[in-house]
Amino acid sequence: MIPKSHPRYESLILRKKIAEGVEKGIVHITGLIAHGRGEAFDYLLGEKTQSFASKAARAAAAFMRVAKKAVISVNGNAAMLAGKEIVKLGKETNAKIEVNLFHRSRERIEKIIRLLESYGGENILGMEGDARIDGLEHDRAICSYDGIYTADVVLVPLEDGDRCEALKKMGKIVLTVDLNPLSRTARMADVTIVDNITRAIPNIRKEYKKIRDAEKIIREWNNEKNLQQALDFICDRLRNLY
Numbered sequence: 001m002i003p004k005s006h007p008r009y010e011s012l013i014l015r016k017k018i019a020e021g022v023e024k025g026i027v028h029i030t031g032l033i034a035h036g037r038g039e040a041f042d043y044l045l046g047e048k049t050q051s052f053a054s055k056a057a058r059a060a061a062a063f064m065r066v067a068k069k070a071v072i073s074v075n076g077n078a079a080m081l082a083g084k085e086i087v088k089l090g091k092e093t094n095a096k097i098e099v100n101l102f103h104r105s106r107e108r109i110e111k112i113i114r115l116l117e118s119y120g121g122e123n124i125l126g127m128e129g130d131a132r133i134d135g136l137e138h139d140r141a142i143c144s145y146d147g148i149y150t151a152d153v154v155l156v157p158l159e160d161g162d163r164c165e166a167l168k169k170m171g172k173i174v175l176t177v178d179l180n181p182l183s184r185t186a187r188m189a190d191v192t193i194v195d196n197i198t199r200a201i202p203n204i205r206k207e208y209k210k211i212r213d214a215e216k217i218i219r220e221w222n223n224e225k226n227l228q229q230a231l232d233f234i235c236d237r238l239r240n241l242y
Contacts, residue, residue: 021080028103041179052229053195061207062217067153070095085201098147099126104139181230194230
């Protein structure tokens with residue numbers, strides 16, 4: 001039992017969720033490593049949404065607003081940490097949800113789909129495996145034709161760099177949530193939200209409801225500049241700690 005008085009209570013609760021996800025067969029064991037890496041960067045961000053992350057969430061919402069066919073890609077970590085919010089975002093933006101895994105297994109896809117359905121998700125894609133992402137080898141290239149393969153905008157939180165790059169080469173707009181502003185995913189995506197997924201997804205929902213001129217937001221968006229602001233913030237915070 002983690003006491004609410006603990007100074008890092010929320011972070012420890014998220015860590016516990018990921019561990020439970022491994023026990024339930026929803027999160028792959030390597031997801032623990034990925035979460036730990038993200039947790040370290042979140043600590044550097046002060047474990048709260050900074051201004052550059054809010055701007056990125058607004059840009060992501062704008063791209064989803066103009067999308068003809070938006071798809072939200074979900075892996076085990078994303079499902080455990082923000083599954084309920086992802087389902088809400090899908091419904092509010094009319095985006096499809098697809099379970100897409102690096103370490104793919106039918107059993108784990110089924111478990112993630114059931115989890116998302118328990119949150120109200122409907123018609124969750126992922127089991128079909130009837131298309132492949134161009135330029136990728138092995139099972140991680142497998143996707144749904146009616147989902148990621150034919151989407152124009154794909155939100156891929158907690159994604160790996162190779163897949164992000166491959167989706168870009170297919171001509172898709174890629175939106176991502178990545179606490180590491182130095183990662184290949186962060187640098188390859190059209191919009192990178194440097195924030196914890198538990199805060200980023202609700203922020204996209206909030207911004208989506210407020211948008212009046214999505215085209216203007218998109219025209220003015222500069223992902224490279226926003227990533228630099230994130231790096232500057234981390235560097236300044238480290239300097240000020242000592």
